[in-house]
Amino acid sequence: MGRFGNQVDQLLGTISFAKGLDRTLVLPPFIDFAKPGKAQMIPFEDVYQPKFLSQYLKVITLTEFKRDIAPTVWPKESRKALCWSPRESFYEKNAPSGCHAKEGNPFGPFWDYAGVDFVDDEFYGKIEGGYDLSTRGAKSAWNELYSSSDHPVLAFTGAPGAFPSKRKDWETQKFLRWNGKILRSARKFINETLQRPFVGIHLRNNVDWKGVCEHIHSDRKDHLFASAQCLGDHPQKGDFTKEICAPSEKTVIEAVVDKVGSIGARSVFVTSDKDYMMIPIGEALTAYDVKVFTLKDEDPFIALAVLQESDHFIGNCVSTFSSIVTRHRQYSYSQPRPSSYFGHHPR
Ligand code: GFB
Known part of the structure; x- marks a missing residue:
């Protein structure tokens, strides 16, 4: 959501979420709206150095993920989009409610860039506090409902990070070199x-x-x-x-x-x-x-x-x-x- 500053804010929360669940963060591209039409993707590593962020949590570049991990750990037929709750399609009046993860700009271009199509949706709104792991019970709910053995990859339609960012996450900026x-x-x-x-x-x-x-x-x-x-x-x-x-x-x-x-x-x-x-x-x-x-x-x-x-x-x-x-x-x-x-x- 938003341009670079907004995206970095949400990245700080996302880092905190991945770290809190002891998950590996697939480093997302930054989304550039400078040119008219489809948003352009800027690889994370063209902006920040993954090796510094990896001092804080487990990370993998999207290129590595696409090449080495996704084909085996996250086969095409198991790819589900994760969103808070079902919503109606913006474009297809009669389509069933769902995440509609690839609908619109920059969402379609983002997932195309990641090489991902979804076969189904998952709704995490049932977890009190959602991605805010400081909410009591949220962390254990994530681990129970979305264990890494059953859900090796959590693919969110929106960053699981607050906007504006929370002060507790600001220090992580030092790992973004x-x-x-x-x-x-x-x-x-x-x-x-x-x-x-x-x-x-x-x-x-x-x-x-x-x-x-x-x-x-x-x-x-x-x-x-x-x-x-x-x-x-x-x-x-x-x-x-x-x-x-x-x-x-x-x-x-x-x-x-x-x-x-x-x-x-x-x-x-x-x-x-x-x-x-x-x-x-x-x-x-x-x-x-x-x-x-x-x-x-x-x-x-x-x-x-x-x-x-x-x-x-x-x-x-x-x-x-x-x-x-x-x-x-x-x-x-x-x-x-x-x-x-x-x-x-x-x-
Ligand atoms: O970074 P950003 O989210 O910060 O969006 P705000 C502002 C964008 O404007 C930056 C450009 O990402 C740059 O592309 N920009 C702003 C600049 N200042 C400069 C500058 O000094 N030099 C250069 N080169 N570029 C919010 C948006 O902006 O503004 C919201 O993110 C919304 O989504 C709102 O659009 C109106 O927080 O300043």
């Missing part, structure tokens, strides 16, 4: 272009985001996407204002100038899905003799890898794209690296 090509490109860019210390910022301001920020009002008490990262779980660490979601140019510039001054930054790195604000940020920093940079060819993975390496990161609290960076900085080093959020005034 970028693939070597992404890391090398990010390091090359940093070495050749940026002067340290540098402030990295993420500006999430494309048109789709405006719709998200309209859901914010001063007495909102629940979370929106990644907002727990700055507001806390209850939420208790600040007011949920529109500026946190869609910071004005003034808010962005004040935060950048303030951080550049306080850490003595020598450059600023900006990533954005729309408006990089290069001119106003550059003008605001002329007095500091600090230059502002972006990637020549914006690439979301390289952008995230550069932001992770910044001396200070300022992100968008509501964006799950930003939260990939903040979690990495929080949990991957012996000393967490500092991050803050536009428009957020911690209480």
